[in-house]
Each structure stands twice: as C-alpha cells, then as structure tokens.
Amino acid sequence: MNLLEGKKVLIFGIANKRSIAWGIAKTFHEHGAEIGFSYGIPQLERRVRPLAAQIGVEFVEICDVSSDDAIDALFAKAEAHFGQIDILIHSVAYAPREELTGKFLDTSREGFAQAMDISAYSLVALVRRAAPLMVDGGSIVCMTYYGAEKVVPHYNVMGVAKAALEATTRYLAAEMGEQNIRVNAISAGPIKTLSAAGIAGFRKMLKYTEERNPLRRNVSQEEVGRSALYLCSDLASGVTGEVIHVDAGYHILGMPEPVEEL
Ligand code: NAP
Numbered sequence: 001m002n003l004l005e006g007k008k009v010l011i012f013g014i015a016n017k018r019s020i021a022w023g024i025a026k027t028f029h030e031h032g033a034e035i036g037f038s039y040g041i042p043q044l045e046r047r048v049r050p051l052a053a054q055i056g057v058e059f060v061e062i063c064d065v066s067s068d069d070a071i072d073a074l075f076a077k078a079e080a081h082f083g084q085i086d087i088l089i090h091s092v093a094y095a096p097r098e099e100l101t102g103k104f105l106d107t108s109r110e111g112f113a114q115a116m117d118i119s120a121y122s123l124v125a126l127v128r129r130a131a132p133l134m135v136d137g138g139s140i141v142c143m144t145y146y147g148a149e150k151v152v153p154h155y156n157v158m159g160v161a162k163a164a165l166e167a168t169t170r171y172l173a174a175e176m177g178e179q180n181i182r183v184n185a186i187s188a189g190p191i192k193t194l195s196a197a198g199i200a201g202f203r204k205m206l207k208y209t210e211e212r213n214p215l216r217r218n219v220s221q222e223e224v225g226r227s228a229l230y231l232c233s234d235l236a237s238g239v240t241g242e243v244i245h246v247d248a249g250y251h252i253l254g255m256p257e258p259v260e261e262l
Contacts (some may be wrong), residue, residue, distance in 0.1 A: 023221025
C-alpha cells in the first residue's frame with residue numbers, strides 16, 4: 001500500500017547516507033511520495049546529489065536555515081518546482097562542538113543563541129514559509145531527543161534547544177490546526193550520524209542504551225523513517241502536537257537494568 005501517493009515532500013537535513021533524514025526519504029519514496037531535498041553547506045552537495053539520484057529526487061537545493069533570505073529563496077524555488085507541498089521534514093540541528101563537551105554551566109552566549117536559532121527557531125521560520133504552500137492541509141515532523149526531557153551527559157545546550165523545539169512543536173500545532181496542518185516531533189534514540197559524532201562520549205551512549213533499552217538494541221534510521229511515515233500519512237490524521245518516542249523504549253525506564261552494574 002502506498003501511503004504517500006501523490007504527496008509532495010520537502011526534507012531538510014540530509015547530510016549523507018547515515019542521516020536520519022535519508023532513512024525518512026527512502027521510506028517516503030517507497031510509499032510514492034515526490035520528494036525535494038535541502039542541505040546546509042556547499043561541501044555536502046557531492047554527497048547529497050548521488051543519494052537524490054538513487055530515489056529519483058530532482059529538487060536538490062542548498063539552504064542555511066539560520067538565514068531568512070536563504071529560506072525565502074528556497075521556498076520560492078520549491079513553489080516554482082512543486083506548486084504546493086504536503087509534508088515538511090525538519091531534521092536539522094547544530095551546536096558548536098565545544099558546547100557538547102564539558103560543563104553546561106560553561107555554555108557561551110553565542111553557542112546558546114546559535115543552537116537555539118538553528119535547532120529550534122528554524123522550525124518556526126520554515127513552517128511560516130511552508131504553510132501558504134500547504135493548500136490541502138499538511139504534516140510537519142521535526143526530530144528531537146530525550147535530552148530535552150532529562151539530563152544526558154554532554155548533550156548540554158542541545159538539550160535546552162530540543163526542549164524549545166518540542167514546545168515549538170506544540171505552539172505551532174495549536175495554531176496550524178485550523179489549516180489542517182499537523183505538527184509533530186519524533187524523539188529518536190541515539191543513532192550513529194555525522195551530528196551525533198560531535199557529542200562527547202557518543203559511542204559509550206550507544207552501547208549503554210543498546211544494553212538497557214527494553215528492546216535490548218538501538219533503533220535504525222529506517223525505523224524512524226517508518227514512524228515519520230505514520231505521522232505524515234492519513235494513519236495519523238488525528239494526531240498533532242505530539243512527541244513520539246522511537247527509542248526502543250528507553251524513555252520509560254526509571255532505573256535502567258542491569259542494576260547489578262550500578
Ligand atoms: P546529520 O546527518 O548530521 O543531520 C543534521 C543535519 O542538520 C545536517 O544535514 C546538517 O547539514 C543540518 N544543518 C545543521 N546546521 C544547518 C543549517 N544552518 N542550515 C541547514 N541545515 C543545517 O545528523 P542526524 O543525526 O541525522 O540529525 C538529524 C536530526 O535528528 C537532528 O535534529 C538531530 O538533533 C536529531 N536527532 C538525532 C539523533 C541521533 O542520535 N543521531 C537522535 C535524536 C534526534 P549541514 O551539515 O550541511 O549543515
């Protein structure tokens with residue numbers, strides 16, 4: 001069954017084949033969506049274009065989401081190419097590497113502002129331009145992490161930015177509902193990607209969760225992709241403002257096993 005037949009999708013945040021956004025793109029392609037990609041920096045074009053070619057994506061455009069001019073230019077091109085859009089995926093985050101190690105107390109003013117701008121405010125900026133193109137209603141999904149809810153070592157300012165992103169999801173959902181635009185977030189468990197590699201101790205985090213998750217394994221890009229498929233299809237037509245955990249169950253644990261090692 002093709003759940004996204006005829007749907008037009010803009011995906012922000014494909015850096016390479018490990019990106020969560022690539023897992024989403026592959027799944028959406030299998031379900032009949034017409035897809036456009038946006039990537040953040042010129043150096044990534046040589047990685048993104050071959051991925052686009054694999055699934056017949058013609059619209060591949062650069063857009064720095066910290067620039068209103070760049071976002072305006074991107075949406076002008078998207079309107080010219082697609083006419084209207086139905087789905088927007090926000091899979092973008094950034095904090096300076098030095099903010100993702102050491103103490104949260106040492107977070108700089110600049111690092112804090114940049115993490116909030118690129119990782120949280122950008123959702124507002126993208127939705128404001130996407131909404132007029134969602135003439136038949138739409139679905140928006142962003143990517144968050146458990147570090148928004150609880151303290152996770154080294155996640156630091158990104159946890160604060162993700163908390164803002166989750167609140168942004170709810171505020172946008174409340175306002176966009178009248179236009180039948182749904183806004184949801186997926187809270188993914190740790191997955192080895194380019195961004196994740198910037199978090200100090202990430203490999204240990206992967207091992208820790210793999211051993212303790214209720215499912216006793218970590219999740220894959222494709223599993224996140226299938227949950228995004230649910231949220232963006234009619235299967236979730238009554239769901240908005242939600243944060244869905246795709247984390248092999250980690251978030252339900254109060255005291256992760258194996259306790260004898262604690
Ligand atoms: P990724 O492949 O490195 O993707 C992150 C994307 O953000 C990259 O494509 C990057 O593009 C883009 N980006 C950063 N700054 C940007 C800017 N100013 N303008 C436009 N794009 C920008 O890593 P990922 O793990 O798949 O991350 C995707 C999302 O999932 C993020 O929101 C992340 O926080 C979230 N998430 C990840 C995990 C995990 O464990 N991997 C878990 C939960 C949630 P450029 O490099 O070109 O700037």
